[in-house]
Amino acid sequence: MSNDSTDADAERPRVALIGPPNVGKSVLFNALTGLDAGVANYSGTTVEYKRGSARFRDHETTLVDVPGTYSLAATNEAEQLAVDMLEGECDLVICVLDAVNLENSLHLLLEVLEYDIPVVVAINRVDLLEKEGKRLRPNYLASALGLPVVPTIATIGKGFDDLVAATAATLADSSHAGPRQHVAGAGLAEESDGDENPTAGEEPDGVREAETIPPLESRVDDGPSWERAGELCTEVVVEDDEPTAHEPGYLERWSDHLVKPWPGLPVAGLVLVGTFALVVGVGMGIRQYLMIPFFEGLVFPQIESAVQAVTAPGFYRDVLIGDYGFLIKGLEWPFALVLPYVVSFYFALSLLEDSGYLPRLAVLLDGLFERMGLAGSNVVPLLLGYGCAIPGITATRATSNSEKQRLTMMLMITLAVPCVAQTGAFIALLAEATVLLVVAVFVVSFAALGLAGLVLDATLEGTRQPTVADVPPLLMPPVRQTYRKVWMRLKQFVSGGALHMVYAIGFASVLYELGVLEVASQYLEPLVVGWLNLPAEASTPLILGIVRRELTVLPLLEMDLAMGQLFVGAVVGLFYVPCIAVFATVAQEFSLRAAGLVLVMTMAVSFFVGGLFAQLFVVF
Incomplete structure (x- = not known):
């Protein structure tokens, strides 16, 4: 990225992509920034991160791909970079979760929520979860945490439009005073959760409006974050009522070998x-x-x-x-x-x-x-x-x-x-x-x-x-x-x-x-x-x-x-x-x-x- 973009970066909202390693963050980053991106060293460290320009509807932002991390314990510079971003240089977080290993990812999400920064959740690799005969309930998680939740399949770009819309809505909400309305993505795993689904109506882009909920702090502090992550995972990932017969493909058969x-x-x-x-x-x-x-x-x-x-x-x-x-x-x-x-x-x-x-x-x-x-x-x-x-x-x-x-x-x-x-x-x-x-x-x-x-x-x-x-x-x-x-x-x-x-x-x-x-x-x-x-x-x-x-x-x-x-x-x-x-x-x-x-x-x-x-x- 050219040095000429430094001043522009300071004027734009900064959005951080945070998630565990190998979850597909880089694919999301490349899709959202196109080729307008570069690599830099974080100030005061030798850790490299990717930074680029990304547009979410009417919002021009600086998107930062934070190195993959399993937690925010700050035991190394990669984790410390994520903490530093959350503490002072971040206006919104897109937290990318792994549908296949959701409990671990939810633990990281709960740690991110402790910083009281607007968060949009992307649950990636939902196609692999479905191959295991399970399905995702994104609207339950959206209701439980009061967050926009968008299922995605990064390898084919599915759910990206919903993620852009959810991020744009959250940026708009955070830019003015008043109660913040949260949105839950329904682009991939549309379902009916009965009373658990607070959505009412659907926007043309496939992103639904959710009701305002109590402050996040009361939700996160219900118990130890690992216990809370386990409880959420049990409710969000359920056995598919009508699982599709899945014959393991060539790559799946070789995966463990x-x-x-x-x-x-x-x-x-x-x-x-x-x-x-x-x-x-x-x-x-x-x-x-x-x-x-x-x-x-x-x-x-x-x-x-x-x-x-x-x-x-x-x-x-x-x-x-x-x-x-x-x-x-x-x-x-x-x-x-x-x-x-x-x-x-x-x-x-x-x-x-x-x-x-x-x-x-x-x-x-x-x-x-x-x-x-x-x-x-x-x-x-x-x-x-x-x-x-x-x-x-x-x-x-x-x-x-x-x-x-x-x-x-x-x-x-x-x-x-x-x-x-x-x-x-x-x-x-x-x-x-x-x-x-x-x-x-x-x-x-x-x-x-x-x-x-x-x-x-x-x-x-x-x-x-x-x-x-x-x-x-x-x-x-x-x-x-x-x-x-x-x-x-x-x-x-x-x-x-x-x-x-x-x-x-x-x-x-x-x-x-x-x-x-x-x-x-x-x-x-x-x-x-x-x-x-x-x-x-x-x-x-x-x-x-x-x-x-x-x-x-x-x-x-x-x-x-x-x-x-x-x-x-x-x-x-x-x-x-x-x-x-x-x-x-x-x-x-x-x-x-x-x-x-x-x-x-x-x-x-x-x-x-x-x-x-x-x-x-x-x-x-």
Whole structure:
């Protein structure tokens, strides 16, 4: 989201989406905001949240997708963010409940109600409840708590119009004095509750008016919130009088099998191999048949002609279109070479997320991760790290239950998890020689992650706490939802990673033409030539890599290297020092000392392991 929206945000009502993890909040958020959304860090924390503009009838609002939380106990920063929103920066809450696990969700709702903020309730996944032979009584809950209650099926957008109408009505009620009228949605599970249903009449949009009820505080304080949640759940979810015969589908039959060693582990292997093949295959196709013909056939000739027409041979022309030409390499490397693999990676990651497979993978890997003092849920930061190290590091707050786990995950990510830009650089460098080299680099990465985890578990002090995982149903990923998610992440990559790479290339181009990089690289030549067995000019990318990690790899494309040298260069780039932005994140999340440790560790491992492979290739 652009910075220009900050002032507008202050003028608009702020609506918070709050609910447990894996309940469908992100789908609602994407539908309500369209593509006018971005990611930001909450003030004073390192927790990321999504924020966008959403219109509810005549009300333009700022919609905030608060990280999923099971309670408001404020035991971590994600929960604290939700509390802070409720205490001072929120005008209305859309509380998204899980119809399948309604008691737990109602407990969270009761905690939200204690803050005396207007609340609209969306009960999602009602279709899965109906498959269990049960039905929802939304009007009973609306009457019991005096709240707008709207059943939804987020994956197909059902109930969204009712939710918009209910939110608009509540915003209108809260904007003027007088008794507030509450509305109860009836868009999905229309029923007749007899006297329990206080609705009278129906608006054209399918949202009903409910009577005014006594203050919410008297309702919430009837007893302990868990007891009250259980009582409500018993009345709201009932057995269907005429249940529809439901034959379990293919995905439902496989849902429970995928968390068991058999057939879960073989399937996990196939999924990971298939994901890798998708990223490489689709990325190479986009690069070879779309991006390279576009830039080399249309864009670059025009740029070169224009620059040659307005500049004389020399420094300025070389800065723009020379060996590290800003206008050529600044477009070719981030967009023609890296962006295709960013597209395919985020597409594959979105499929894994939206299908519900990632939580199953976390459960399946829990035993393996336990050997390293970690939990299966820590696979999520690792996978996020393959997109970008920064969200991977910040996600450790939500998925780790001890400081030892957080530090271990941070060190593993910064050491041996290549971001999507690096991955694209590896594939661009190695795949044309043979895809087996790309596979070999990731085998080295996985081996290093396992070894680092074992070493850190043995050396760092701390204990491992048990974790509880919520496993959502296995679903076919909705095409529209996947498209929105990929598009949003691509926008973030272009505005963040790609532009930063362009700036770094421009800076490097100036230093290169001034001769600064050549002088600096002379000090690295003995190490590069003697130990890494690479040509002397490979010293320059190591200087550039301090600014952007993938720049350690991309310049090697211009050199005539043997297959073994290509692999050594990729291994050095894999373990090389992270980007400056990652150092800043580590310093903020942990300490300057931790950032210094990352610098020393990555530099030492990079040259040591790269040199070992170089010497091995020389011997054999």
